[in-house]
Amino acid sequence: MIEVVFHESAAGSLKLAQGYRRGKFRTSPKSVFVGSGKNGESRGLLRQEKEQERLACEEAVPFGGTAADIFAFHLMLSVGDISGDGVCRRRLETLNCMFGMYPEGAGSSAAKEIFDRACKDLETIRQRLDAGEQVRIWYSSHPDEMCGLHWFLTQLVQDMPSTKVSIVKLPDWEIKEQTLAVHTGWGEVDPDEWHRYANLQKEVSPVFVSAAASKWRQLQEENAVLRAVINGRLFSVPEDFYDHFIRSEIENQNDEFQEGQLIGRILGKYQLGISDGWLAMRIEKMIENGKLQIITNAPSDCPAYHRVIRKIT
Incomplete structure (x- = not known):
């Protein structure tokens, strides 16, 4: 197939799934680092976690x-x-x-x-x-x-x-x-x-x-x-289709902020199915249009959006 x-x-992930096999459950080595805790709470959490591991292992299907x-x-x-x-x-x-x-x-x-x-x-x-x-x-x-x-x-x-x-x-x-x-x-x-x-x-x-x-x-x-x-269907949309979400999150930032943190927040909060690359391109457009200003550039070994930008009011 x-x-x-x-x-x-x-x-x-699918390649790993192909080799996922049932097997004998083995205690996770992380249990060594968990103490008894107050009133046995840590031990209880450890037992619960080990049980979850055991079930995941035994129920795994190749x-x-x-x-x-x-x-x-x-x-x-x-x-x-x-x-x-x-x-x-x-x-x-x-x-x-x-x-x-x-x-x-x-x-x-x-x-x-x-x-x-x-x-x-x-x-x-x-x-x-x-x-x-x-x-x-x-x-x-x-x-x-x-x-x-x-x-x-x-x-x-x-x-x-x-x-x-x-x-x-x-x-x-x-x-x-x-x-x-x-x-x-x-x-x-x-x-x-x-x-x-x-x-x-x-x-x-x-x-x-x-x-x-x-x-x-x-x-x-x-x-x-x-x-x-x-609504479950594909449509052609204008390039500023997602800009509302970017502007909304910019409003919640201080006057100066990390662009990378802004992009991460948008991706996590709205789950729009768009990439960091597209968001970076739209923010770059806002900079070109004078809505934002670059304060510091990103380090040479980091993505370009690892920089500080400022709102322009």
Whole structure:
């Protein structure tokens, strides 16, 4: 089974899941460092934690497959030019922009590696599907993953129309141990959880594949700078679509503040499914428009947004 994901972290977690095995529970070495505590509280917490470890170990289910079955198209398709077919060369330009805040050419190197691997992987998948293999696509409401689903299904319509396709959508939320867990993408899923979500797999009809491809072609014609998921559907949106959230958090800052901390707060608080790179680009635009001022630049070995900026009123 060919497994397709749209984030490097998701691919890494899924590869670990493939080798996740049941095994004899062994006491965690961290127990050595826990004392008895007042009224036995520490011992009680330790016993509870050890029990949780034991259950996780004994209930672990191997996902199966091999690393060679997993393909990650980390193309950030919710951003930038999507007018070309396949893994278009203009995608490399977008990746360079999104990774452009990283120091000393690290960003451009990462962008080229992702781009080159995507080109190679798409060709490998075509060959394997032509030989009769099936494909399973893991996606969510994350804009890049939703775009990835539509993009990949478009490739199937064009090149492999008779392929059997299964999809697995990550639930937007679920209850875990009396807590509401909100998901933003497969990169957040732990290796021991993948087997649970495999039960959500659905085989899709050619009609579904064709409809998704038609939607992607519409988005290609519009070719907006940005795409977002609204009420579960993909739409082209203006490039300032998320600026409200940035401005709201800037208002909560002191006159001078760390840009990196601002970006981290936005990502954690709103869980919009956008990257630090996009937020950094929008903040840079605000600086260019005279809304913010750079006070100190980032150290040479840090991302460019590790700097201090000031509000301009």
